[in-house]
Amino acid sequence: MYMGHFAIALGARRWLRSLPLAWLLFASIEPDLHDALGSWLPALGIGEATHSFPGILYAAAAVALLTALLFRRIGLALGASLLVLSHVIVDYLTSWLPLWHGGPHAGLHLYAIPWADFMLETTTIGVGLALYARSPDLRRPARAGLVAMGMVMVGLQAVWNFSMASG
Template sequence: MYMGHYAIALGARRWLRPLPMAWLLFASIEPDLHDVLGDLIPALSIGPDTHTVAGAIGAAIVVALLAAVLFRQAALAVGSGLLVLSHVAVDYLTSRLPLWRHGPVVGLHLYAVPWADFVLEALAIAIGVSIYATSPDLRRPARAGLLGMALLMLCMQAVWNFGFGSH
């Protein structure tokens, strides 16, 4: 899931308004950022664990603790941790990932069926943007741009699924 992670962050904004959008986006893709860090510094030996159940729980706890220190509200910390967990949960729909290091590999692997992945991502975008649109702190001019943002997200996902001969 690519744009879907961001869509989940947008939807979470409805309930986690005090958190900066950058923080929500960070939490929603933290396992991928951790994955990149593991690739850049192999000595850390974290690459194989970033998308496992244990890795996601560990990352969620760290992100929640950081949020608790930075934002000083338990609900915001819990929400941040849940965003991290959501990443891996939905990745089990789009990918095939190990449950733990050297453990069984599970998942629907919708990436192998690009149209099915696109439909799932489009649904996530529609739901996330719709929920975000109901956020009481969203100003009227920003609401006007939501359709454009959703269309851009859909276009980016379409390019990933169908464009440029990438598969």
């Protein structure tokens, strides 16, 4: 589910204020976007490589280069690439993924244990929003909406874990 990835992006906002929030959200789910692109256009041959170590290193480097070119700051490029890398680190907790194309699979596969995945995702959402709340550029009225945002994110995660997984 994307809620944990988005929460990490929101938490990173505290340190990467010069990047638009949309860019942080993009970087946090870039491997899934690549995965979807490969599903829509099988001729690209992307397949399962998007979440493998070589695939994620390539994606992190590409996002870093694009960020450096667009925003002209190496620190921001490094931060965006770390968001891409965080995606797969978290996915190895929740999923069962190949280490490389055709290689062995690894991960805790918490999706198979919905309550455990829900606890991990909810904790990630809480930490991400707590960090985001401390972002110096976040205005006071927006802070009040963080509780509602957290409730929506946790609610969507609950639907994912307890409704969709069982059906």
